[in-house]
Amino acid sequence: MSKHNIYTMSVAKIYPLLVTKAEKKGRTKAEVDEIIRWLTGYGQEELEAQLEKQIAYETFFMESPKLNPARVLIKGVVCGVRVENIEEPIMKEIRYLDKLIDELAKGKSMDKILRK
Template identity: 85%
Template sequence: MTKHNIYTMSFAKVYPNYVAKAEKKGRTKAEVDEIICWLTGYSQEEFEAQLVKQTDFETFFEEAPQLNPLRNLIKGVVCGVRVEDIEEPVMKEIRYLDKLIDELAKGKSMDKILRK
């Protein structure tokens, strides 16, 4: 089975797109970082180290210190696919992140995004 191209793409190359999407809608880089750290369990320093290392998406999620147990509450459609129906683990994590960034850009409060 061939891996999807996103798996081998550097997270650091896509990260500015997450930030730009949020900032275009009046949100901040700090909020994007908070979402990423909430989802993965990385501290801000650990997250920044992953960016410097140009870690690929697959490794980024595999090395995540503690994937948030509340992430299974993330529901909805990303790229025409229901997040909760994705079976491949790495793709599911990527789409969880995509969905959270979408929610941020749509103006949801951080409490709701972080499932508090």
């Protein structure tokens, strides 16, 4: 079975789309970065370095310093699929991020988004 196209896309190509989605709803790039750091364990400098290297989205998640254990609390539907029912590990991580950015764009507070 071949990999989904999103796996090989550069994280640097996807990142501006996430930022644009948030900014259209009055949120900020800093909030997007905070969500990504919370989810993946990258520091801000590490995140920026990964974007600069233009690594693949799959590699970005596979090399994450420390995936947040609280990410399992992320529930809901993204692209018509329940996040908690996704079995493929990398796709689940990608959809976790999508769901968090959706919540940001819908106006949820950062405390709720970051499962505090």
